[in-house]
Amino acid sequence: MPGMIRELYENKDELGFLSMESFFGLRTTVMISYWRSNEELLAYAKGQKHLTAWKNFNQKVTGTDAVGIYHETYYVPEGNYESIYGNMPLHGLGKAAKHLPITAETVSAKKRLTSSTTTK
Incomplete structure (x- = not known):
């Protein structure tokens, strides 16, 4: 598995891979990956x-x-999504997509989700 994860990070742009999060618990391991498109995810899934x-x-x-x-x-x-981070490092979608600070024009969730300036 480490070779696969290394390959993703070393070839992000060409593969369409954006970011990954991993969580390890007592009986659970979770890996979440973010991709630029479904097509790139499916192409990687069929790769060596x-x-x-x-x-x-x-x-x-x-x-x-x-x-x-x-x-x-x-x-x-x-x-069609938002991630809000308060006093913590970027995580999840915030690492995978463009990060925008909240401004007076985007102070409420309704304003953020309907604003034409919230390009992710």
Whole structure:
């Protein structure tokens, strides 16, 4: 898996990869990735590093019910989301997309989500 993640970060622009977040808990590991487009995500999913990592994972967990997996994909059109950060580093969508400060023109959620200046 580390080789796949390294490849994503080293080739972000050509792959369409924007950012990733990972969370590790007692019984849960979550990886969230952000992509420029569905097409680029699907193209990477069929690429050699991803297929190799997926094959290795499946070989390790075959025959055991100790590991589960779920996969969700969401398409969010540009301008149809917001992430707000107060006194913390950029995270999630804030790392993956353009970060804009809140101004007098975008002080409320309604103003931010309907403003033509909130280009993500």
